[in-house]
Amino acid sequence: MxxxxxxxxxxxxxxxxxxxxxxxxxxxxxxxxxxxxxxxxxxxxxxxxxxxxxxxxxxxxxxxxxxxxxxxxxxxxxxxxxxxxxxxxxxxxxxxxxxxxxxxxxxxxxxxxxxxxxxxxxxxxxxxxxxxxxxVSRADRLQARLAPRAASVRAARDLVIRACDGWRLAGTRDDAALIMSELATNAVDHAGTEFVVTVIRRGSRLHLAVRDGDSRYPLMGAADDGIRVPLGERGRGLRLVHAAAEVWGAIPADNGKVVWATMPAQA
Missing domain, CATH: 3.30.750.24 (STAS domain)
Known part of the structure; x- marks a missing residue:
């Protein structure tokens, strides 16, 4: 498509x-x-x-x-x-x-x-x-607003684990938790603002999203494997997201942006 x-x-x-x-x-x-x-x-x-x-x-x-x-x-x-x-x-x-x-x-x-x-x-x-x-349906959705500190990365990861356990998605849990950890780490380290994490189950897909208060997208550069990702520490994290997610991307939000990732919801 x-x-x-x-x-x-x-x-x-x-x-x-x-x-x-x-x-x-x-x-x-x-x-x-x-x-x-x-x-x-x-x-x-x-x-x-x-x-x-x-x-x-x-x-x-x-x-x-x-x-x-x-x-x-x-x-x-x-x-x-x-x-x-x-x-x-x-x-x-x-x-x-x-x-x-x-x-x-x-x-x-x-x-x-x-x-x-x-x-x-x-x-x-x-x-x-x-x-x-x-x-818009509010079912099968967990969301939390977190402060820009290191402990929030663990809180974001725990939210994903709790959602996957509640929805019986054991086959998705580990990769989803890894993706959310990387997205939350970027929000803490590079945006430095409060951020909102969301986990949604919709049909056969699990959606993860992190909304922060920095409207700038990551600077893009060519990686050794041909994937165009940001350079430096953030680039390494997004390469993991690229490998683990089915698709991912970013979209503007009011006074910020949302970075999202989607993967199959596997029981």
Whole structure:
């Protein structure tokens, strides 16, 4: 499904014409918000598709796409949004996609009257957030907020062990605990802020996430084995994550970032 390999790093950039696709996630990347700015073009559509696929690779359950600020007088971008909703629904773990569109526009009309399965369209992001939050499952999820100190790494690891024991995932526990230890160590050593750790079981997958208050992504460099990971001590830790996880990546969050990893939930 994905045309690229891990790590799935969601980046944000604005070109000289003010065109951009901005993405933010909650602490566990369960809910992702994407806002699209600028005049509609095939290039902007490709940026949307790229960002969407990187988000779908992670543990998100719902994506809200704000299309209120795109220049699309005749609503020609409709096929892109229909395809985005279809791709999210048909993935291994179906993801709900909702759109926020400025009312009384041609795009709004076409979104609400397009052929095929109806699209979920809201008039404001506030309405969308309230509706999406009510539909996100809180079952099979453990979460903790931890201080930036060494003892928190052990606490994050213990949270994973407790979750795997409770869900009877003995075949996943050791690798999951190792991954969480490395992600938490990075948050302590390099972000130096409070961080939130989350463990989610969703279908046949176990998702681990660490949200810290440092928005900077690790500097990337080429490792001896060809894996592009940060250099230095952090690079060694992420090489372990790369080896143990099925997929992993990072996504912006409000005033920070979330680094996540996914693996099979093995009993």
């Amino acid at each position: 994905q045309p690229f390999a891990a790590p799935f790093l969601v980046t944000v950039g604005t070109d000289r014409n003010g065109v951009s696709v901005r993405v933010t996630a909650d602490a566990s990347t369960t809910v992702v918000e994407m806002s699209v700015h600028g005049r509609w073009s095939q290039q902007l559509g490709n940026q949307v598709a790229d960002s969407l696929r990187r988000c779908l690779a992670g543990p998100c359950e719902a994506i809200v796409i704000d299309v209120s600020d795109i220049g699309d007088l005749h609503g020609v971008s409709l096929p892109y949004w229909s395809a985005a909703v279809r791709e999210a629904r048909l993935g291994p773990a179906p993801v709900q996609v909702a759109l926020c569109c400025r009312p009384a526009t041609m795009l709004d009309y076409r979104l609400r009257h397009q052929d095929g399965p109806p699209l979920t369209v809201f008039r404001t992001m506030t309405q969308a957030r309230i509706a999406i939050a009510g539909g």
